[in-house]
Amino acid sequence: MTEQTDAESTHAQGEQPGQAPLDDREIRPGEPESFGLVQAWWGDGKGKTTAALGMGFRAAGHGYRVHVLQFMKGGTGSVEDVRGEYNAIAAMPAISYENAGHYGWHGRLDNSSDDDHEREAQQGLERARELVEAAGDADLDEPLTLDGDPEDGVHMLILDEILYAANRGLISPDSVLDLVEEKPSNLELVLTGSHEKPDYLYDHADLVTEVSKEQHPFSSGHRARKGTEF
Template identity: 35%
Template sequence: MVKEDYTTAHPWQKTPSDERKLGLIMVNTGPGKGKTTAALGLALRAIGHNQKVKIIQFMKGDRNFGELLLAQRFPELDITQYGLDRFVDPKNPEPAQIEKAAEGFAAARRAVLGGEYAVVILDEANVAMAFGLISTGEVVELLRSKPKHVEVILTGRDAPAEIIALADYVNEIRDVKHPYQAKIPARVGIEF
């Protein structure tokens, strides 16, 4: 067995003195559970490398999510919710829900274009687009104009084809087996 030499960086790794040079676009979509969780794992990795992370949550308006508690411990992590504390009727969203989503998109634009954050996560943006709360065309325009060093992750089922075409990576999450199927409810610290 060959012992890995961790004292020298692999070609794909940056040394601590390197500046972040290339930010890509990632989409976590599909019918399965874990799209936001995967994005949060990436956020933790970035924070571990002293990079600032902004998370815009389009569909969540409940302060009971573990990631919000985590943000209190890490000054590099900034999370803002732009959903209300109730579900959106995709055929008839409330005016207040449309207004909150517009505020969220304005915040997303500032976060992506401002250059302060190395990683910007647009949580449930795919759902917000599918429900007509935010414009797919405007999201595409934002992604095309992002600074080179900013990594953008969009989560949520039903990612639009235009977003998938623009992305550098697309992860389709599906459930092979999930506790919900066994009627096990969402657990604090695991699912939220």
Template identity: 40%
Template structure:
């Protein structure tokens, strides 16, 4: 039985920092209220992300799986391993969403997987249309398409105004990853 009588679709997008952070903040808040949260990360093949260990502290109410090949993905380069990992993540997302066992499902970086053409946009739109009514679904990543934005109930765009990288400050452990 879900804690939510009505689940919505949220999108956190834009070129600014904070999309994943916002989704994880929502997960933390939800667990504090007794909700169950499942997070699937797309295109995150490395193990150095702090959230991988941090979320374990919220287990079993909040669980995380990450998928992706090591290294960076480049637009137009459909390396088979990247496509396979994105498809595995998407199939897992379909399982988790349809299971009815989770109040909130977060598909972190799925918008990037669509933009990099690792997952067809139509597949994601179909997934949204099959979302159980009592599940809150959050999608994150840059470059949300107009079709996905129209399907969502809440869209927040992170806008980059200033970033430490512009001053030569590299990504910091515990802050950016």
């Protein structure tokens, strides 16, 4: 049996030669060199929120300040109020979240009121405006405190399911465009949601990704699963 070299042993443990040992790594405040784009993720496939959160964790891993504002997610009868991503965010420096969603999912037969959903979505929109304005007042070319309030500015703002809220008439598409136009030039703005194509965004976004469904377990009667959907 051959002995592993130090480099081979390091690689086997998930480290690369020249990197600090995993136990010695620390996320320190950093500033992105080229943030400022608008990204949109829409479609009838699974993975829109997953992709946005994955990118948020990647940015936070570099010490960039990230905040997630979720529309239309306030728990349902089949999904726990506390989702797995909330626990992960709570354990991770540089990223935070909040909800702006009424209990239940708009349009589902769960006795939730359209008026309640619209009120929550409008409050979420106002909160998004506050966060965009706060980012404009901050110096995003400098590191931000990892556990600082989002009101002190963030490098990346993820507005999860905001495109669903616009698609369902809870907020107007024009209000989404206002956020895009009002954001500071170096704030990375990420928008997700909607099964319908957000045509109004295409002249204003830098990246638009359609997440298309080929097959989905929901079609065969599966419900949302803990650890994959929430």
